Each structure stands twice: as structure tokens, then as C-alpha cells.
Amino acid sequence: MDADGIHRALREKFAGAVDPDWVAGEWPIVTVGSASVAEVCRLLRDEPALGFDCLSNLSGVDRKDDDRIEVWYHLLSYRHRHQVALRTTTPRLDPVLPTVSHLWPIANWLERECWDLLGVRFVDHPDLRRLLMPEDWVGHPLRKDFVEPDEYHGISTRRESLLKL
Amino acid sequence: MSLINTVPETVVTTKVDDLLNWSRKSSVWYMLFGLACCGIEMMQTGGPRSDLDRFGAVPRATPRVSDLIIVSGTLTLKMALRTKLLYEQMPEPRYSISMGSCANCGGLFQLAYSVCDGVDKVIPIDVYVPGCPPRPEALTEGLLKLQAKIQQERWLVRKPDGAAAA
Numbered sequence: 001m002d003a004d005g006i007h008r009a010l011r012e013k014f015a016g017a018v019d020p021d022w023v024a025g026e027w028p029i030v031t032v033g034s035a036s037v038a039e040v041c042r043l044l045r046d047e048p049a050l051g052f053d054c055l056s057n058l059s060g061v062d063r064k065d066d067d068r069i070e071v072w073y074h075l076l077s078y079r080h081r082h083q084v085a086l087r088t089t090t091p092r093l094d095p096v097l098p099t100v101s102h103l104w105p106i107a108n109w110l111e112r113e114c115w116d117l118l119g120v121r122f123v124d125h126p127d128l129r130r131l132l133m134p135e136d137w138v139g140h141p142l143r144k145d146f147v148e149p150d151e152y153h154g155i156s157t158r159r160e161s162l163l164k165l
Numbered sequence: 166m167s168l169i170n171t172v173p174e175t176v177v178t179t180k181v182d183d184l185l186n187w188s189r190k191s192s193v194w195y196m197l198f199g200l201a202c203c204g205i206e207m208m209q210t211g212g213p214r215s216d217l218d219r220f221g222a223v224p225r226a227t228p229r230v231s232d233l234i235i236v237s238g239t240l241t242l243k244m245a246l247r248t249k250l251l252y253e254q255m256p257e258p259r260y261s262i263s264m265g266s267c268a269n270c271g272g273l274f275q276l277a278y279s280v281c282d283g284v285d286k287v288i289p290i291d292v293y294v295p296g297c298p299p300r301p302e303a304l305t306e307g308l309l310k311l312q313a314k315i316q317q318e319r320w321l322v323r324k325p326d327g328a329a330a331a
Binding site for chain 2: 132133134135137141146148152153155156157159
């Protein structure tokens with residue numbers, strides 16, 4: 001199915017949640033409302049004509065100037081050889097999204113990474129712990145306004161500037 | 166007075182310290198502790214082509230029977246505390262080699278928020294091996310340097326605390 005068909009199939013079921021405009025490209029970009037991401041993903045996976053059996057990537061972007069956080073879902077269908085990128089936004093102060101870890105098991109760790117680095121809370125995630133940073137770390141390092149603490153358990157995190165060397 | 170040709174050739178004369186050090190340096194068991202790509206080179210060093218075993222160094226799977234920890238790879242802050250715990254579990258006398266740029270100073274990733282720049286912030290280091298990653302020959306030379314250091318140690322006659330050790 002081509003990108004226009006995928007977009008039309010989504011608009012039929014979720015007219016209110018799926019943006020009428022989409023961006024063409026290698027990964028066609030479809031914008032989806034944050035509340036219905038999980039249902040849209042379930043349709044994309046379970047509808048035979050769509051058949052997105054692979055969540056290729058789940059990543060977040062901190063759009064500090066717009067006061068929101070974008071989360072991207074890169075979906076791929078091995079069966080039909082087509083792909084699509086879902087874009088959704090959530091407020092920066094309290095970023096909350098429904099989990100898709102029950103649809104694609106890989107989303108479990110990808111959402112944990114997104115929580116760890118950007119602080120996006122995924123509702124109904126079975127095990128939302130930090131993935132890359134230490135368990136007792138404070139803050140989310142990929143936020144634009146993240147300030148690194150001076151030390152971690154006595155280990156200094158102050159580094160010499162490479163430009164001085 | 167020279168002892169050469171005064172005793173039968175089945176007898177070896179040496180100092181007790183030298184004998185102790187010679188036997189200790191000839192069985193440096195190192196802990197398997199690969200953190201990143203340097204770990205692959207460390208496995209290669211222990212493999213048949215480079216064969217660290219010919220110097221008496223064999224890999225062990227647990228810190229409790231290891232003499233040497235080779236920190237090979239990028240040390241993240243999450244791993245730093247665990248590295249310290251593993252080092253403290255090793256029985257004394259214990260040694261450590263910092264292998265590769267990342268373990269030495271953080272290397273390519275030293276400005277990253279999750280990286281501890283230099284394993285010597287966490288545990289004391291005896292030998293630093295530069296490289297990214299170091300070839301097996303470099304790590305082998307690091308072990309030889311460590312063996313030379315072990316051979317110099319004095320156990321029976323020690324200087325009091327505060328005096329500079331040899």
C-alpha cells in the first residue's frame with residue numbers, strides 16, 4: 001500500500017485523531033493525537049492490508065521552544081514492504097502517552113529509554129524503569145534545560161574542555 | 166662472593182621475595198570484564214593467536230579468585246559503582262589495568278552525560294594501555310609491564326607508611 005492509502009485508511013477509522021495533512025518521503029510522516037496513539041498503532045498492526053509487524057524505532061525530541069515533546073514511531077511492514085512514521089506531541093510539563101509495549105515487545109525497552117532520557121511517562125507500561133542512566137539518577141539528560149550534577153556518588157562529572165587541550 | 170659453580174646444578178639460590186614475586190607474576194589470573202569494543206580485543210588477546218596464557222594469565226569468571234581486573238571499554242556512571250564493587254570483592258594483592266582510551270580518560274565519549282571519564286576516578290590503576298582499541302600486542306605488553314612491577318615488590322621487608330615505596 002502506498003503512503004496515501006495508509007493515510008486514508010487511518011483517516012477512515014480515526015478522523016478526529018489523525019491530521020489531514022501528511023508529509024511524503026522515504027518515511028511518510030503522519031501526525032496523530034497523543035491520546036489515540038495506541039489504538040492507531042493497533043489498527044496499523046492488526047489490519048491485514050496494513051500489517052505493520054515491526055516497530056523499527058521509537059524516539060523522542062524535546063521541542064523546548066514550542067513547549068512540547070515529540071515522540072516518533074517508525075513502523076515497518078516486512079509483509080507488504082511499506083513503512084510509515086507516526087508523529088505525536090505531548091506537553092512538556094507533564095508528558096504522558098499510552099504504551100504500545102503490548103503491541104510490539106521491543107517498545108518495552110524503547111519506551112524505557114524515552115522515559116529515562118526525556119521523562120515521557122508511558123501509561124500502563126509493565127516496567128517503566130530507567131534504562132541507560134543509574135537507577136538513582138535525577139533528571140532527564142536529553143531535555144534541553146538539563147543541568148548535569150557536579151558529581152555522582154563521589155565521582156566528579158566535571159570535564160576539562162577539549163578546546164583547551 | 167659468587168655462588169656460581171659452588172653448588173650442584175640441581176640447586177637454585179634466590180631470595181624469598183624474588184621467589185614469591187616470580188610465582189605470583191607467573192599466575193596473574195584476570196577477570197573477564199569486557200565493557201565495550203575493547204572487550205573484543207581482550208578476548209582476542211586471550212585467544213590462541215596472541216595467547217596470554219603463555220605468561221600465566223588465564224581468564225576467570227569471578228572476582229573472588231582473580232588477581233587482575235582489566236577494565237576494557239567505556240565506563241558509564243551506571244557501571245562505575247558496580248566496577249568498584251567488583252574490585253573490592255577481589256582478594257589482595259590485586260592489580261588493575263585500564264585498557265583503551267575510554268577507560269583511561271573517557272576517550273571519545275568523555276563529554277557525554279552518562280560516561281565516567283576515566284576508571285581511575287573509581288579504582289586505583291597500575292597500568293594504562295593506550296589505543297582505541299589497543300591491539301592484542303599492546304595489551305600483552307601491558308601485562309608484561311605489570312609483571313615487571315610485581316617482580317619489584319617487597320613483602321618481607323617493608324618500609325613504614327609514609328616512606329615512598331620503590
